[in-house]
Amino acid sequence: MDINDNIESPMMLKVSFNKLLEHYEDLADSEDEFLSAKAKRVLKTSELYPELRQGFSDTKVLKDRAKEIGIILQDTFAAVLSKNEIKTASVPFHDIIFNASERFKGIIKAAGENFKLNIKNMDEDDRYVIACSIILRFCYGHDLNFKRPFYYEIPDVNGIMRYYKILYNADFCEIVPTENAVDITQEDYEELLDNFDNIELWKEKFPPNSYIFKGFVISNIFDVTDDQSISHLKSNLIGENKRQNDNFMKDFQDVFRSLFGFKDLKIGFSIYHKANKVFERVRGIGINSYLLNNEELVECCNALCSWSYNRLLNEQKFFSISNVEKAHAKAKGKAPHISNLYKQGVKSVIFAPIANETGVLGILEIVSKQPKALNSVNANKLVDVMPFIVSAVEQSKTVEENLIEAIIQQECTSIHSSVYWKFVAAARKFLKDKAKLGNEATFESIVFDNIYPLFGQIDVKGSSEARNIATQKDLQLQLSLLDKIMNEIVALEKLPIYEQFQFQIRNYIKELKTNFKVDSEHSIVAFLKKEIEPVLKFQLKKSPKLKADIDDYFNKIDDDLNLIYYYRKNYDETIMLINKNMALLLDEKQEEAQAMYPHYFERYKTDGVEHNMYIGEAITKEDSFNPVYLYNLRLWQLQVMCEMENEYYSNQHLYPISLDVASMILVFNQPLSIRFRMDEKQFDVDGTYNARYEVVKKRVDKAYIKGTEERITQNGKITIVYSQKEDEEEYLQYIKFLQNKNVLGTEVEILELENLQGVTGLKALRVDILYHGKDNDKTFFTYDDLMKEIKA
Incomplete structure (x- = not known):
C-alpha cells in the first residue's frame, strides 16, 4: 500500500x-x-x-x-x-x-x-x-x-x-x-x-x-487531560445553548471523570438562597442533588451538621468524606448530609461551595460509589475549575433574573417593544443629565403625538347576573346542608335557641329564592360565621351521632372563603379560561399584525378581553407611515375578533359553564396623543379633547340603541361604534369583503345610540358573525343556528 x-x-x-x-x-x-x-x-x-x-x-x-x-x-x-x-x-x-x-x-x-x-x-x-x-x-x-x-x-x-x-x-x-x-x-x-x-x-x-x-x-x-478537561468544562459552561442541551449533564460528568481519572463519578448541584437559608434543587434535565436527595427545598440547618454548615457557607471552603460508611457509623445520625448520602449508596464525596464576592451561590456535589475514590487530596483539582463553575452560575443567575424581570414586565408593567426605543432614549438622556445635574435631573415625559387609536373588546354577556346566580346556588346548597344538620340538633336537644337558628336558616333560603340582593351574601356569611359555626364546633365535640354530617359540611367549605365554593368556582374558572384562551389567540395574531407594520398594542383581562392599539409615525420612528397601514390594521382587527368569537364558541363545550360573549370595536377618526403615566405604569390619552375617547371606551358597551331598552352589543353579532360618515363607509367596505369570505352574515344594521354623558352623535354598525363547522370548513352558521346545533 x-x-x-x-x-x-x-x-x-x-x-x-x-x-x-x-x-x-x-x-x-x-x-x-x-x-x-x-x-x-x-x-x-x-x-x-x-x-x-x-x-x-x-x-x-x-x-x-x-x-x-x-x-x-x-x-x-x-x-x-x-x-x-x-x-x-x-x-x-x-x-x-x-x-x-x-x-x-x-x-x-x-x-x-x-x-x-x-x-x-x-x-x-x-x-x-x-x-x-x-x-x-x-x-x-x-x-x-x-x-x-x-x-x-x-x-x-x-x-x-x-x-x-x-x-x-x-x-x-x-x-x-x-x-x-x-x-x-x-x-x-x-x-x-x-x-x-x-x-x-x-x-x-x-x-x-x-x-x-x-x-x-x-x-x-x-498528556494534557487536566488542561483539556478544564477547557471542555469552560466551553460547556460558557455556551448558554450547551447548558440547555439534553446531554449537558452527561458531558459535564464525563469531563469530571477525565479530570479525576475514574468512571464511577457523578455530579450534583443545589442552589443556596441566603435570604431564607435554604438549599433548592436545580431545575434542568438530568440534574440531581445528592445533598437534598428527593427533596425540592431543605433548610440548610436540616441538610448539614454545624461543622459542614460553617465550612461551606461561612468559611466557603470545600471538604471531602472519603469513607461515607465509616463517617455514618461515627456520626450516629447527627450529621444529616452523611445520613442522606448513606441512604443513596454514596461511598465517597466532595462538597464544594460555588461562591463569589457576594457569598455562596450554590453547592457542587461530586459523589462516587467507591470508598476513598474521592478524598481531600484529589479534591484540590477543583481549585482550577471552580472559577469557571462560579462564572457559569453567575451567568445563569443573571439570565434567570433577566427572565424574571421580563416576566414581571410582561405580566405587570409591560413596555411594548414598539415603544421600547423611546424609553431607552429617555433613560440614556436621564443618565447623561444625572452626570451633569446630579439629583436635579428628571426623566423626560414619554409622549407620542398624532397617532391613531383602535379599541376592541370581547366581553362576557350578563357576567354579573351569571355570578349572582352561581352565588345563589352555592348559598342555597350550604343553607340546605345546615337545615338538615339543625334538624338533627333540635331532635337531640330541643332548645329554643336552636329552633330560632333553624327558623333563620329557612328564612334565608326563602329570601334567596325570591329576593336575592347584593348585600344578601354579606348578611348570610356574617350569620353563619358568628352564630352557626360555633354551634357546629360545639356539637362536634358533644354529639358523636352528628360527627359524620358536620365533618361532611366542613369538608365542603372552602378554606379561604369559609363558604361552599362550587357553582362560583365553575363561573370563575370559565371566566379565567375565556380570558386566557382569548388573550392567547389575540397575542398570537398580534405577531402577524406587527410583522405587517409596527404599532403599539396592549390588552387587559376583565370579564373578557379588551385591547388598545395605536399606530402612527411617532411610534415607528421612521418616515414610513401611510394611512393604508391604519386601514389594514382596522381590517385585521375586525377579522381577528371574528376569529376569537369562532374560537370561543367552537370550544364552548370545554368550559365548566356555558356563557355568551359579545364583541365590539370602537372607531375613532381623529389622531390623538398618548402619554405614559409613570405613577400608573401605563399609557393614557393626553389632553382634554382626547379624553373624550377614553369616556366613550368606558361607557359605550353599556349604551342602548336610541329609543329602545336594547343594549348595543349582542351575542352572535359584532358591533362597530363610530361617529363619522366616512368611518361608516370604510367599515361597510370591510364588511362586504368579509361577507364574501363567509366571515360575516348578510344582515347589516345601521343604528343610532342614545347619548352618553358628555358624548353625542354616536352610531353603530351591527352584523351577524358566521361560525364555522368543525368537520367541514365550508359549513357556516349564524349564532341562532349554532345554538341549535350545540343543543341538538
Whole structure:
C-alpha cells in the first residue's frame, strides 16, 4: 500500500532518513571515538538499503526494514526514556507510525483492539492548507505562523477519555517542488492571507502532488487531560445553548471523570438562597442533588451538621468524606448530609461551595460509589475549575433574573417593544443629565403625538347576573346542608335557641329564592360565621351521632372563603379560561399584525378581553407611515375578533359553564396623543379633547340603541361604534369583503345610540358573525343556528 493512497495533498509523501543520516555523517568525523563509531554503524546499516535515504512511499518497506529503521532511530528513541516519554516517528499529519516509545505503545494497547488513532481537530481542508503553509515556509520563506495545537483523544483501560497534545519536530524533513508546482509570487502570498477558507484557491496555487516531501517527523506527545478537561468544562459552561442541551449533564460528568481519572463519578448541584437559608434543587434535565436527595427545598440547618454548615457557607471552603460508611457509623445520625448520602449508596464525596464576592451561590456535589475514590487530596483539582463553575452560575443567575424581570414586565408593567426605543432614549438622556445635574435631573415625559387609536373588546354577556346566580346556588346548597344538620340538633336537644337558628336558616333560603340582593351574601356569611359555626364546633365535640354530617359540611367549605365554593368556582374558572384562551389567540395574531407594520398594542383581562392599539409615525420612528397601514390594521382587527368569537364558541363545550360573549370595536377618526403615566405604569390619552375617547371606551358597551331598552352589543353579532360618515363607509367596505369570505352574515344594521354623558352623535354598525363547522370548513352558521346545533 502506498502512504499517499486516499489522501489529497499538495505534497507527495516519501519516508526518508536522509536529513538524519547527514547528521550522522558529521558525527562520523567526531573526535569522540564512541560517537564516531556509533555514527559509522548507523551509516553502514543505511548503505545496504539506499531507499532509506532516497525515500519510499510503499508501507511494505516499513515492515521489511523495521530493524534497520530501529537502528537509525536508536538515538532519537533512547531506551532509558522509552517507558517515560510518549513519542512517535511518522509522516506528518498521518496515522502511519513506524516507531514509538514503549509508553505510547502501552497507551494504544490499553485503548483496546478496536481503537483507531486519528488527530482529533483536523479536517481534510485544514490538512491541505496546513501542508501548503509548510511549503510556503520551507520553499518561499513565508512563515504564516499557523501553529495550531493538535490532539489525540485516547481512552484509558477504564474507558476514561484522556487527551494528548502533539508537538512536531520537523528537523528531518525536506520539500522540493515538482514540474507541476506553481511559482508563488508576493501577490499570490498576499491573496492567500485573506482567503484561508477558499480551499479552491489554495489548490490552484498548490496543485495536488506538486511538491515532494522527503523525511519524517518526530511527534513529542504530552498528556494534557487536566488542561483539556478544564477547557471542555469552560466551553460547556460558557455556551448558554450547551447548558440547555439534553446531554449537558452527561458531558459535564464525563469531563469530571477525565479530570479525576475514574468512571464511577457523578455530579450534583443545589442552589443556596441566603435570604431564607435554604438549599433548592436545580431545575434542568438530568440534574440531581445528592445533598437534598428527593427533596425540592431543605433548610440548610436540616441538610448539614454545624461543622459542614460553617465550612461551606461561612468559611466557603470545600471538604471531602472519603469513607461515607465509616463517617455514618461515627456520626450516629447527627450529621444529616452523611445520613442522606448513606441512604443513596454514596461511598465517597466532595462538597464544594460555588461562591463569589457576594457569598455562596450554590453547592457542587461530586459523589462516587467507591470508598476513598474521592478524598481531600484529589479534591484540590477543583481549585482550577471552580472559577469557571462560579462564572457559569453567575451567568445563569443573571439570565434567570433577566427572565424574571421580563416576566414581571410582561405580566405587570409591560413596555411594548414598539415603544421600547423611546424609553431607552429617555433613560440614556436621564443618565447623561444625572452626570451633569446630579439629583436635579428628571426623566423626560414619554409622549407620542398624532397617532391613531383602535379599541376592541370581547366581553362576557350578563357576567354579573351569571355570578349572582352561581352565588345563589352555592348559598342555597350550604343553607340546605345546615337545615338538615339543625334538624338533627333540635331532635337531640330541643332548645329554643336552636329552633330560632333553624327558623333563620329557612328564612334565608326563602329570601334567596325570591329576593336575592347584593348585600344578601354579606348578611348570610356574617350569620353563619358568628352564630352557626360555633354551634357546629360545639356539637362536634358533644354529639358523636352528628360527627359524620358536620365533618361532611366542613369538608365542603372552602378554606379561604369559609363558604361552599362550587357553582362560583365553575363561573370563575370559565371566566379565567375565556380570558386566557382569548388573550392567547389575540397575542398570537398580534405577531402577524406587527410583522405587517409596527404599532403599539396592549390588552387587559376583565370579564373578557379588551385591547388598545395605536399606530402612527411617532411610534415607528421612521418616515414610513401611510394611512393604508391604519386601514389594514382596522381590517385585521375586525377579522381577528371574528376569529376569537369562532374560537370561543367552537370550544364552548370545554368550559365548566356555558356563557355568551359579545364583541365590539370602537372607531375613532381623529389622531390623538398618548402619554405614559409613570405613577400608573401605563399609557393614557393626553389632553382634554382626547379624553373624550377614553369616556366613550368606558361607557359605550353599556349604551342602548336610541329609543329602545336594547343594549348595543349582542351575542352572535359584532358591533362597530363610530361617529363619522366616512368611518361608516370604510367599515361597510370591510364588511362586504368579509361577507364574501363567509366571515360575516348578510344582515347589516345601521343604528343610532342614545347619548352618553358628555358624548353625542354616536352610531353603530351591527352584523351577524358566521361560525364555522368543525368537520367541514365550508359549513357556516349564524349564532341562532349554532345554538341549535350545540343543543341538538
